[in-house]
Amino acid sequence: MGLLEFDGEPLSWQQLQPYVEHVKSHGIQQFLHNYNRLMKRPGDMLKWGDEVEYMILKFDHKNKKVQLSLRGEELCEILQEKERKKMKNLTSLWRPEYASYMVEGTPGVPYLGYMAQFNVVEGNMRMRRKEVQELLNEDEQIMSLTVFPRLGCVNFTHPAYDITGPESNPVSRSLYFPDQAITSHPRFPSLTRNIRLRRGKKVAINIPIFKDKNTPSPFIEQINDPESAAGAKPDHIYMDCMGFGMGNSCLQLTFQACNIEEAKLLYDHLAPVCPIMLALSAASPLYKGYIADIDARWQVIAGSVDDRTSEELGLEPLKHNKQVIRKSRYDSIDSYLSSNSKIFNDINVEVNQEAKSTLLNAGIDELLAQHIAHLWIRDPLTLFSKKIDLDDENEADHFENIQSTNWQSMRFKPPPPGSSIGWRVEFRVCEAQLTDFENAAFVVFIVLLTRVILTYKLDFLMPLSHVDSNMEKSQKNNAILKEKFYFRKNVNTSRSPACCTQLCSFNGKSNDNNQMTIDTIINGKEDVFPGFIPLIRRYLDSVEVGVEARCSISEYLNLIGKRASGEYMSAAQWIRHFVTNHPEYKQDSVVTDSIAYDLLVRCDQIEKGEVKCHQLFGMPRHKSEYIQANKDPMNGS
């Protein structure tokens, strides 16, 4: 997505209804035109980039209180100036995000496929942070925090807004999250309102509370609104709007594959990696001022944009809707794309039959047609009055409309029309880490893993039902050390015909031998599994890596390896530990203003390097520097 521009007025939910099928059928046509033009794009190079979402915090040091500063939009305006002036070779690009206390930063130009690039990631992230920090007031800080601990508590924003009931917030009808904290670009309030209207009621997110010694049992929140009271469950933290999910930050990365087949392959083989990386990057144990019994945000966001009606949820007989749908628009993927992967598509994939037949008739292969038709079970949630009738051959807005509101663990991205960009895959599960060092480590690790998958032709495929089961486990409290995950033992299949080894090495669903700890998956275990890190090290021995890049990469692998083995704590476990050991904590699961203040001051100090935090990442020996890669990537030819 470029700069968020829009044409005309956003249609209300009522106005949008007559156009739902229009958007869907033209979206399919736009996909087909694009596909036919671009399916044979030859040999694109590797390009990749990360996206980090940041929050702006305001510290009141006198009263030991932290708020989210609703200045994201005005900051973004300033941050985008250079891009608006069409200046080239920018360090970074900026986008507004859902909440007006957020900004999203990416590198100004994509990284390329050579090793020295791994040494500029962290430096670029530091520059980004600095760019924002320079625009902030003295009491404000930019932080890459996944979830603000007291999101939705009284006065959690600055400026603060009084909420007296659902009528205070006409867009979301939330009792906790002011509409003013939603970015004002019409896309965001429209999405919020229309998800609620489509669903027929407010979203209801219920997250199990961490039961401590003095936590009331059952734990029941005081709610003075019938709709909310009906949605809240005992022993759960209740949240009631899109902001609780989309107001969280994450760390994503996108890479360009050399062609459509490679993009499908990476999409498939990275899907089983998603739960593993979600567990490893887990950074969010606190919600709405309480300690939760989960470590990662995934199910919170899934609930926050769940626009399924009671019929689609299976609570009422189907009358107005076409089918029961198992997952929210935001969730893990439901089908693999490569023909070799087909036998592992073992979960029910709801499809839009009409879309599927159109795609099949146009010659799209079965699995890709199924994938698109699965995305197409969702309705468009926004539409702008001047963007209704489009040139299907040269525009893709209707396609993007549905595609970009299917927020799944992996995203398969066709080349946008009229650009030089190739087939891309997006890896979307990681939580944002506190420091640039950690964020860079996760990004570099995953890009290296893609090179390892392609180099050794590794096979990570497993039944998607197992991937889903892993997804559930990965969000649990201390999943890294407490849970075991399904993973293939035999990932090396390049010597035998793919389908044969796949069948041989995976003996049915109930085989416990296929469950491993994250330590085994990441660090390997003799005679059990080679391990991602040993595979990456082995790969690095076959490519040209300069001293600087190698040292940075070593530190990154060291971090990931030790997070997996438990030697270092995940951000989630560290935060949990900090709160439960705080002198003011009363063993009642409550994160008070001053506990949150002390926590976030400490996080800020760690990020700035003022306080060393051995528990989180030891003492990295090497810091990547921001250096423009001075070597021509084409060297050697």
Added chain:
Amino acid sequence: MERVKILSSANSLAIHSGNVLYNLVMSMDEICASLCGNVKAWLIENVNQPICQSKKSSLFIDGGSTYEMENRDDIKITLKVFLQAFDSPTLQEALDTALGVLKTSRIDSVLLSFPPNNSDSNFQQFKFSTIEAVWKKLESYVENHAVNKIGVCDFDGTSLQDLFTHAKIKPTTNQINLVQCCTPPDDLAAFAAENEVMLLTHRDPTVILPPKTVQCILSDTGVTGDWRPSYLLRYTCVVKLREIVKCRGYLVKLSNRQAST
């Protein structure tokens, strides 16, 4: 076993591993794992080509194919040659054999690793006079456009400066071992930066071909003789701008000091 006799009386034996990229034997020494089975396979005669080279009793066992390059320009081929002596005919033989098995007329980069003179350190000292003959041989490949870039391994700052000063064709890279330490010595880093010599990294042991590796290669074969390595060569083929490795393999040459002739 006719072939055991032929081999036991041979002067030398060169072995090509073929592409070993997909042999993911994580716990074993890769060189052993790559070359071990080849001699045995040849001896039991299920490999059909005892390629006897021009000279009598110089055997070559080709253990497999490499990677079929559709477009040579997309691929970067790198060789690392571990010499056991400062001997230029050996280098020539190693390079020519590699060009042959890779079916190419052009190598992108050749790195030379000389026998270490200080096995306690990751950095070695070499006088230009010691390596001059070998380096000149390597330069001749550049002049004939068979090799694009040339470099060395594990040179300390002084040695790199000495080579750089005296060589007609300058080294573009120095590949160093940084397993224990993240920062190269200051003088080396400074000289490399000033003269645009790339410092690359490796994890190879200081002694790459210990006697046990040679034993491993000939184990369970019944072959007799006093076999010593004369070179080891590793090649890699990497897709440019995608950093995907397509091929990795070894060539080793052993000489028999007890050959009957």
